[in-house]
Amino acid sequence: MEQMSRNLAFQLKKIRQQRHLSLDDVAKATGVSKAQLAQIEKGEANPTVSTIWKIAAGMRMSFSSLLQPPTAHYMRYSSKDVPHVDEDEGRYRVYSIIPYNPERGWEFYKVEMEPGAVSRSEAHTEGVEETVMVIKGQAIISAGDMHELLDEGDTLVFSGHQPHEYRNTSEGLTIFHLILQYK
Amino acid sequence: MEQMSRNLAFQLKKIRQQRHLSLDDVAKATGVSKAQLAQIEKGEANPTVSTIWKIAAGMRMSFSSLLQPPTAHYMRYSSKDVPHVDEDEGRYRVYSIIPYNPERGWEFYKVEMEPGAVSRSEAHTEGVEETVMVIKGQAIISAGDMHELLDEGDTLVFSGHQPHEYRNTSEGLTIFHLILQYK
DNA sequence: TACATATGTCTGATAAAATAAACAATAGAA
DNA sequence: TTCTATTGTTTATTTTATCAGACATATGTA
Numbered sequence: 001m002e003q004m005s006r007n008l009a010f011q012l013k014k015i016r017q018q019r020h021l022s023l024d025d026v027a028k029a030t031g032v033s034k035a036q037l038a039q040i041e042k043g044e045a046n047p048t049v050s051t052i053w054k055i056a057a058g059m060r061m062s063f064s065s066l067l068q069p070p071t072a073h074y075m076r077y078s079s080k081d082v083p084h085v086d087e088d089e090g091r092y093r094v095y096s097i098i099p100y101n102p103e104r105g106w107e108f109y110k111v112e113m114e115p116g117a118v119s120r121s122e123a124h125t126e127g128v129e130e131t132v133m134v135i136k137g138q139a140i141i142s143a144g145d146m147h148e149l150l151d152e153g154d155t156l157v158f159s160g161h162q163p164h165e166y167r168n169t170s171e172g173l174t175i176f177h178l179i180l181q182y183k
Numbered sequence: 184m185e186q187m188s189r190n191l192a193f194q195l196k197k198i199r200q201q202r203h204l205s206l207d208d209v210a211k212a213t214g215v216s217k218a219q220l221a222q223i224e225k226g227e228a229n230p231t232v233s234t235i236w237k238i239a240a241g242m243r244m245s246f247s248s249l250l251q252p253p254t255a256h257y258m259r260y261s262s263k264d265v266p267h268v269d270e271d272e273g274r275y276r277v278y279s280i281i282p283y284n285p286e287r288g289w290e291f292y293k294v295e296m297e298p299g300a301v302s303r304s305e306a307h308t309e310g311v312e313e314t315v316m317v318i319k320g321q322a323i324i325s326a327g328d329m330h331e332l333l334d335e336g337d338t339l340v341f342s343g344h345q346p347h348e349y350r351n352t353s354e355g356l357t358i359f360h361l362i363l364q365y366k
Numbered sequence: 367t368a369c370a371t372a373t374g375t376c377t378g379a380t381a382a383a384a385t386a387a388a389c390a391a392t393a394g395a396a
Numbered sequence: 397t398t399c400t401a402t403t404g405t406t407t408a409t410t411t412t413a414t415c416a417g418a419c420a421t422a423t424g425t426a
């Protein structure tokens with residue numbers, strides 16, 4: 001994604017002008033060509049790890065500080081372009097509200113289930129934690145020997161490391177929010 | 184440097200076989216070609232940030248965990264191939280023992296000064312901390328209004344944010360170790 | 367055994383990252 | 397003003413990262 005490029009662009013430009021260095025100075029210090037540095041600072045580049053390494057080493061910075069996102073920053077996710085996936089012949093619909101992002105570590109879904117609809121999930125890898133918040137309707141969440149009936153407003157947090165199941169036990173549509181948190 | 188490639192290779196391979204996935208699986212999950220993934224796992228690749236992003240996102244990992252160096256790991260720096268720089272007509276010699284590494288954040292030098300030799304350094308950027316340990320001889324370290332005379336065995340820590348000076352005040356060769364720590 | 371599927375490796379083609387050098391724009395000094 | 401640095405941008409070229417698909421090697425299944 002061009003998220004990283006933006007971070008890199010911001011941080012590099014910031015410290016370069018904090019230190020009052022020209023592109024030539026940085027090029028000499030890092031061994032990366034001036035043209036490439038200019039591209040990077042404009043966020044129009046997709047550098048390789050070795051290039052980033054050279055910059056970090058030459059500027060005496062850590063990776064984290066070089067790739068850190070700028071503070072005070074926001075992102076809007078429009079409801080218009082939310083991708084969604086159907087299961088159970090369209091009776092179970094999953095909308096990806098906030099897609100996974102390596103900087104964040106979690107993702108956010110909205111789920112709609114028709115009456116009687118069921119969804120089964122395989123065990124996720126190791127340390128995945130699921131948070132379910134029922135917005136409307138009623139559902140039973142099962143995992144191992146856990147069977148919890150959630151009403152409107154109820155929230156459940158559980159480990160997704162074993163197979164689990166969502167079941168709409170109400171007469172109408174059930175809607176809930178779902179957060180998947182990765183370790 | 185190929186340091187990052189090694190870390191990436193190690194971590195990717197590790198979690199791939201922890202999750203019992205094939206290269207095809209990972210290719211499908213991340214959108215990175217199988218050939219490229221194979222190269223990366225062998226440490227023979229120099230991927231771009233967008234490729235790393237795709238891997239991190241597809242595998243639901245953070246950058247840090249993907250780029251983390253394997254634990255239990257050592258590195259030997261041989262005295263044979265230590266680069267060095269001379270100043271003051273060869274009477275001030277700096278040997279780079281451990282070069283800067285973005286993962287570590289500091290670098291290590293050995294310095295030799297002939298009798299009467301002087302070295303002046305410009306102010307380093309912001310949060311640079313210098314540590315001087317005199318191994319042999321005697322030196323005066325000055326920075327701002329600080330003037331410290333160090334004898335064999337003495338150690339001085341000071342901020343390198345202003346111009347400073349090393350001066351060998353002994354009759355013989357003075358040797359000291361120098362650590363530069365970056366914020 | 368033969369067959370099928372799955373898995374990692376290798377190869378050639380293509381897209382793109384990276385460089386070096388030319389260029390234009392700017393600022394400073396004589 | 398003119399001349400000379402200095403700075404960032406642009407262009408042309410080389411290098412290489414990436415991909416799709418072919419290949420070889422297993423690993424089961426009938």
